[in-house]
Amino acid sequence: MNESNLLSPHATKAIEYLLAVSYLLLFIPFWRFVNGATVAQSFALSWFQVPENVHLHRGHSWARTFGGAVAVGLDDFAHKLIGPLDEIRFPAVGTALRQGQKAFTVVADGKPFDVVSPVDGNVVAVNEVVHAHPADAVRDPYGTGWLLKVEPRWLTANLKNLVSGDAARRFLDAAAEALSGRMSPELGVVLQDGGSPVHGIAREIDPEHWDEVVRHYLKGE
Amino acid sequence: MSETLERVTVSAFVREKVLLGMAPKVYAKSLFTRTNAIFAAILAIGLPTLAYRFWKGMGAVSNLSQTNPWGIWVAFDIVCGVALAAGGYTVAAAVYLFGQKQFRPVLRPAILTGFLGYLFVVVGLLVDLGQPWRLPYQFFLTPGTTAVMYEVGWCVFLYLMVLALEFLPAALEWLGMTKVRRFMSAISIGIIVLGVTLSTLHQSSLGAFFLMSPGKLHPLWYSPFLPIFFFVSSIAAGIGMVIFESSISHRAFQDQLDPEAHVDMDALQLGLAKGGAVVLFAYFFVRLQGLAASGRWDLLLTGWGAWYALEMLGFVLLPSLLFAFAVRTQSAKLARAAGVMTVLGVVLNRFNVSLIAFNWNVPDRYVPALGEIVISITIVTLGVLVFRWIVNRMPVLREHPDWRGAH
Numbered sequence: 001m002n003e004s005n006l007l008s009p010h011a012t013k014a015i016e017y018l019l020a021v022s023y024l025l026l027f028i029p030f031w032r033f034v035n036g037a038t039v040a041q042s043f044a045l046s047w048f049q050v051p052e053n054v055h056l057h058r059g060h061s062w063a064r065t066f067g068g069a070v071a072v073g074l075d076d077f078a079h080k081l082i083g084p085l086d087e088i089r090f091p092a093v094g095t096a097l098r099q100g101q102k103a104f105t106v107v108a109d110g111k112p113f114d115v116v117s118p119v120d121g122n123v124v125a126v127n128e129v130v131h132a133h134p135a136d137a138v139r140d141p142y143g144t145g146w147l148l149k150v151e152p153r154w155l156t157a158n159l160k161n162l163v164s165g166d167a168a169r170r171f172l173d174a175a176a177e178a179l180s181g182r183m184s185p186e187l188g189v190v191l192q193d194g195g196s197p198v199h200g201i202a203r204e205i206d207p208e209h210w211d212e213v214v215r216h217y218l219k220g221e
Numbered sequence: 222m223s224e225t226l227e228r229v230t231v232s233a234f235v236r237e238k239v240l241l242g243m244a245p246k247v248y249a250k251s252l253f254t255r256t257n258a259i260f261a262a263i264l265a266i267g268l269p270t271l272a273y274r275f276w277k278g279m280g281a282v283s284n285l286s287q288t289n290p291w292g293i294w295v296a297f298d299i300v301c302g303v304a305l306a307a308g309g310y311t312v313a314a315a316v317y318l319f320g321q322k323q324f325r326p327v328l329r330p331a332i333l334t335g336f337l338g339y340l341f342v343v344v345g346l347l348v349d350l351g352q353p354w355r356l357p358y359q360f361f362l363t364p365g366t367t368a369v370m371y372e373v374g375w376c377v378f379l380y381l382m383v384l385a386l387e388f389l390p391a392a393l394e395w396l397g398m399t400k401v402r403r404f405m406s407a408i409s410i411g412i413i414v415l416g417v418t419l420s421t422l423h424q425s426s427l428g429a430f431f432l433m434s435p436g437k438l439h440p441l442w443y444s445p446f447l448p449i450f451f452f453v454s455s456i457a458a459g460i461g462m463v464i465f466e467s468s469i470s471h472r473a474f475q476d477q478l479d480p481e482a483h484v485d486m487d488a489l490q491l492g493l494a495k496g497g498a499v500v501l502f503a504y505f506f507v508r509l510q511g512l513a514a515s516g517r518w519d520l521l522l523t524g525w526g527a528w529y530a531l532e533m534l535g536f537v538l539l540p541s542l543l544f545a546f547a548v549r550t551q552s553a554k555l556a557r558a559a560g561v562m563t564v565l566g567v568v569l570n571r572f573n574v575s576l577i578a579f580n581w582n583v584p585d586r587y588v589p590a591l592g593e594i595v596i597s598i599t600i601v602t603l604g605v606l607v608f609r610w611i612v613n614r615m616p617v618l619r620e621h622p623d624w625r626g627a628h
Contacts, residue, residue, distance in 0.1 A: 012514065012516050015516075016510060016513045017515055019510055020506075022506075027503075030545065033528075034499070034545045035493060036549045073296035156625055166323065166488065167485065178393075
């Protein structure tokens with residue numbers, strides 16, 4: 001057996017390994033490039049959170065199904081926009097709610113804001129803990145910060161009008177984008193770090209007419 | 222009395238379900254369109270040619286010979302047809318096995334494309350084989366358990382059944398057969414798993430076909446990894462076809478789209494494009510491994526090498542990069558263009574393996590006869606017509622209101 005015959009399988013193997021390693025090395029920049037668009041978006045996304053199984057209404061209320069009932073609350077965006085709540089005026093248990101119409105009222109700094117219901121149905125429970133400590137709702141807006149439980153009437157049809165998953169993130173992203181044009185760069189940094197201004201974003205943007213800013217978003221416009 | 226009543230109900234049923242709610246005369250009139258005139262012209266030439274092939278035999282319409290027994294009926298109707306029908310299992314696996322539920326709106330059209338694709342693969346196969354009544358022989362009378370053909374035959378047979386079952390819910394919803402439809406929901410996951418398994422086997426075994434002919438297939442395309450090449454590229458073909466088909470359908474069947482569904486088709490196609498970018502990128506390197514294993518790098522400097530480079534760079538690497546760029550810049554238009562290139566690339570690859578680089582060294586090269594081309598076009602036209610007939614009647618692009626979100 002001469003030398004070249006002895007070496008040739010090794011050379012072939014070497015090329016194969018080299019190819020495999022270059023594939024793995026090149027895949028890293030390739031994957032980063034493909035995900036570049038989403039990485040750039042997550043800058044804005046990290047401001048406002050929305051879990052996978054939560055369905056958002058354009059008026060910044062949310063709905064989450066569990067068992068036969070639906071939990072309803074105020075989304076992360078609205079909480080951070082309004083700031084700490086002084087009071088939540090709940091509807092009575094048994095009240096019939098209509099999708100897109102007033103469900104409950106939140107009060108901050110003496111100003112009341114009506115929030116629309118994401119679904120049709122009857123109120124079966126209200127969150128007494130949040131009722132007693134309204135300012136705590138912002139800590140976990142989609143979990144312990146739920147406000148109402150509703151027995152839905154036309155859930156499947158209602159959910160068609162709500163957004164969830166990537167669409168929900170894009171929706172909050174667009175809302176954030178619209179806000180970012182009006183806010184100071186410092187505020188952007190605060191939000192990016194996961195914090196939010198003590199008195200809510202709306203008051204930072206327009207101390208005089210902040211309630212109009214809030215109502216504009218809660219109307220779903 | 223009851224007889225008349227029955228006749229009335231039957232005709233109402235036909236009118237509602239088949240004639241799209243029109244009176245027979247109105248329906249017949251609605252068929253006179255420019256598109257249909259083109260289809261009719263193709264069939265007027267194609268169907269007699271098809272009949273002639275079965276009457277006089279394959280030599281009468283084709284250039285196939287003992288040296289070149291496989292022509293475009295195999296290369297295009299079967300080998301390409303199977304790859305382009307891969308959208309069904311790709312999307313089914315994404316939605317049901319990997320939980321990518323956002324792709325649900327394209328699942329049914331993909332399954333229908335897969336089902337009709339396979340159905341017309343079988344039609345193409347029968348044209349190539351002749352004597353259709355002998356088709357069961359290979360399964361039951363003379364099973365050749367060691368033949369690749371035997372495995373391919375079973376896979377096509379079983380997968381066609383599975384695709385029919387996967388599509389059945391749409392037909393049942395159309396006919397209003399609630400009980401059977403509910404039963405189909407219960408077994409849907411099992412069918413999907415069976416479908417993904419069978420098509421994995423089958424896509425790769427079409428590649429395994431060509432393992433039998435190392436001397437006939439040009440070394441740049443021949444590789445012991447051919448089954449893997451065929452399988453990986455079928456995923457890319459499936460993704461490309463779903464992107465291509467969904468953009469065509471959304472233009473051609475606008476009246477079928479559910480105004481309440483709000484499907485963000487651009488976002489959906491960009492999601493598919495991300496998968497396409499990764500699959501093609503991996504496929505490019507897997508193909509290079511084939512070249513490394515054979516060690517025939519010297520062939521790259523020949524004319525065949527240039528043709529190979531065109532396929533690899535122009536129709537594998539380029540669409541991969543275009544997909545990546547489309548996702549990066551969120552351009553659905555670019556994703557659609559890359560989808561078309563991917564489909565063309567897989568067609569080019571299948572043509573190369575089964576036709577162009579096959580028998581590359583024989584002096585008597587095969588060129589398809591006009592009759593073969595006419596029959597291939599006829600088969601594709603029949604497929605398009607059946608697809609249109611079904612989409613216009615059954616809930617494929619829209620959801621049936623009673624079965625929203627059902628499996």
